[in-house]
Amino acid sequence: xxxxxxxxxxxxxxxxxxxxxxxxxxxxxxxxxxxxxxxxxxxxxxxxxxxxxxxxxxxxxxxxxxxxxxxxxxxxxxxxxxxxxxxxxxxxxxxxxxxxxxxxxxxxxxxxxxxxxxxxxxxxxxxxxxxxx
Numbered sequence: 082x083x084x085x086x087x088x089x090x091x092x093x094x095x096x097x098x099x100x101x102x103x104x105x106x107x108x109x110x111x112x113x114x115x116x117x118x119x120x121x122x123x124x125x126x127x128x129x130x131x132x133x134x135x136x137x138x139x140x141x142x143x144x145x146x147x148x149x150x151x152x153x154x155x156x157x158x159x160x161x162x163x164x165x166x167x168x169x170x171x172x173x174x175x176x177x178x179x180x181x182x183x184x185x186x187x188x189x190x191x192x193x194x195x196x197x198x199x200x201x202x203x204x205x206x207x208x209x210x211x212x213x214x
Contacts, residue, residue: 083113083214085145088161090154091119097149100174103198104147107205111214116143118160133159140164145214146171148189151179161188170212174201 085108089097094117105115116139124132136156140146146164148157150173164171165188173189175181177196186192191208195201 084143085113085115085147085214086140086143086160086164087115087117088146088148088157088164089117089119090152090157093149093152093154094119097151099198100149100201103202104205107202107209108214111209113144113214115147136160137163140169141167143169145169145212147174148172148185149174150182150185151176153180153182158182158184161185164188172205172208 087101087104101115101117108115118136118139122132122135140160140163143164146161146169148161148171150157161171161173170191171189172191172193173182173185174193174195177194191211193201193204193208195204
């Protein structure tokens with residue numbers, strides 16, 4: 082099965098349950114699993130290098146990187162930069178009322194500025210079609 086990676090900060094993650102569930106559903110219907118790094122792994126203080134090695138290894142296995150940057154996060158930015166350097170397509174997701182990240186925007190191939198889950202999915206589906214994903 083193909084895989085997509087979601088870059089999102091651990092502290093921001095609990096606020097995005099609905100969006101992540103909807104993204105997973107759409108991707109799974111296309112034979113793509115969504116890897117939410119912060120849901121799959123836990124690293125303790127002192128394990129930062131192992132954490133980043135794992136993140137980069139997982140990104141290397143993905144066809145696509147989604148970055149939820151409604152709230153700016155250094156880790157998600159690093160993951161985005163890594164995917165950009167590896168020429169992995171990047172979709173930047175941001176809730177409408179939140180601040181735009183020019184750094185993330187500069188790396189992204191696609192930008193979704195959404196208001197609610199239905200709007201997110203309405204914008205996401207044509208992008209997947211364009212990527213033939």
